[in-house]
Amino acid sequence: MAPALVETTLQEAVDYSKSGTGEYKEAFIGGPKAFRSDAELKGTGKQPPAKHPNYLPTWDAEKKYPPLEPFEHYEHGKDANPSFPNLLKNAEVIDLTANIGAEVHGVQLSKLTDAGKDELALFVAQRKVVAFRDQDLADLPIQDALNFGGYFGRHHIHPTSGGPSGHPEVHLVHRGADDTTARNFFEERTNSVTWHSDVTYEQQPPGTTFLYLLDGPIAGGDTLFANQAEAYRRLSPEFQKRLHGLKASHSGVEQADNSRNRGGIVRRKPVTHIHPIVRTHPATGEKALFVNPQFTRRIIGYKKEESDFLLKFLYDHIAKGQDFQARLKWAPGTVVVWDNRVTAHSALLDWDDGQRRHLARITPQAEAPYETSFEG
Numbered sequence: 135m136a137p138a139l140v141e142t143t144l145q146e147a148v149d150y151s152k153s154g155t156g157e158y159k160e161a162f163i164g165g166p167k168a169f170r171s172d173a174e175l176k177g178t179g180k181q182p183p184a185k186h187p188n189y190l191p192t193w194d195a196e197k198k199y200p201p202l203e204p205f206e207h208y209e210h211g212k213d214a215n216p217s218f219p220n221l222l223k224n225a226e227v228i229d230l231t232a233n234i235g236a237e238v239h240g241v242q243l244s245k246l247t248d249a250g251k252d253e254l255a256l257f258v259a260q261r262k263v264v265a266f267r268d269q270d271l272a273d274l275p276i277q278d279a280l281n282f283g284g285y286f287g288r289h290h291i292h293p294t295s296g297g298p299s300g301h302p303e304v305h306l307v308h309r310g311a312d313d314t315t316a317r318n319f320f321e322e323r324t325n326s327v328t329w330h331s332d333v334t335y336e337q338q339p340p341g342t343t344f345l346y347l348l349d350g351p352i353a354g355g356d357t358l359f360a361n362q363a364e365a366y367r368r369l370s371p372e373f374q375k376r377l378h379g380l381k382a383s384h385s386g387v388e389q390a391d392n393s394r395n396r397g398g399i400v401r402r403k404p405v406t407h408i409h410p411i412v413r414t415h416p417a418t419g420e421k422a423l424f425v426n427p428q429f430t431r432r433i434i435g436y437k438k439e440e441s442d443f444l445l446k447f448l449y450d451h452i453a454k455g456q457d458f459q460a461r462l463k464w465a466p467g468t469v470v471v472w473d474n475r476v477t478a479h480s481a482l483l484d485w486d487d488g489q490r491r492h493l494a495r496i497t498p499q500a501e502a503p504y505e506t507s508f509e510g
């Protein structure tokens with residue numbers, strides 16, 4: 135039976151972007167005001183030039199994008215051979231933990247056939263996050279990397295990030311050489327942990343997502359991941375039952391405000407969308423929690439205190455679940471692939487000595503989140 139689609143249209147009567155618990159926390163200062171072209175292209179006394187100058191960020195404050203239109207997503211993971219003969223025939227796979235994460239050697243993602251890509255989508259949906267080592271994605275022409283990623287869905291253009299010149303579809307994470315603003319950040323905050331799934335305020339948030347390292351500190355800047363399907367399964371059947379049918383608003387307003395306040399860009403009018411709190415993955419059928427403190431604001435139909443109370447419990451449950459989390463270490467040539475529908479992640483701002491950290495994300499959008507009924 136086809137899953138019942140849950141209505142995700144915005145309810146205009148209440149401004150849900152501002153009426154609930156909001157913990158949007160911007161750990162990464164960056165942006166056009168902090169960007170120093172000379173330091174990136176030529177290096178500084180302490181730091182070498184950027185290894186991939188074609189991926190340095192540019193910001194066009196004048197260029198505005200229209201609202202995203204709905205589109206029909208095709209989930210390639212549903213076509214995959216579950217034995218993964220095309221993806222893993224020559225691979226060494228090391229599980230990072232019992233229930234989330236793998237590290238793979240011996241596969242070149244850019245050379246996969248379509249059957250291999252289908253298997254990649256399913257494998258990542260099952261393992262939640264996978265680090266592929268010794269990849270050539272960062273060395274290819276940017277358009278080739280985008281053509282590869284475009285197989286998995288329509289490219290998302292981020293509302294507030296800079297992009298490599300001519301390629302707004304690439305989302306960049308960039309802290310330049312000699313940038314020591316992490317020290318300022320810790321004057322104000324005790325930690326840089328920001329659990330979230332990417333851009334959940336969109337009507338069709340991303341699915342299979344690719345992040346690859348261009349330059350990174352020798353130590354630090356790891357990424358944390360949480361298995362949101364396991365987070366759901368850890369709850370009692372009675373509590374799971376209570377969550378089914380609930381929906382929450384997800385807001386992009388604070389992220390846009392933050393960008394504007396630090397001299398950054400806002401490419402599109404910020405949006406708020408409503409999604410089910412428990413979503414179902416289209417290829418695995420797994421149910422997963424789909425809330426995060428960065429973008430989720432309010433449970434629809436609950437009073438503010440009721441909504442804040444329940445969301446805080448879920449955020450704490452996810453953040454404390456180290457027995458359903460993995461910590462990914464970056465290395466030159468690493469491409470990390472996660473399924474944004476069934477994971478949450480957090481960057482860590484734990485180095486403050488001015489080493490450059492520069493990554494590129496390819497972010498194919500997926501279906502509008504939907505839920506299927508509680509099964510006990």
Ligand SMILES: [Fe+2]
Nearest residue numbers: 330331332479
């Ligand atoms: Fe993210």
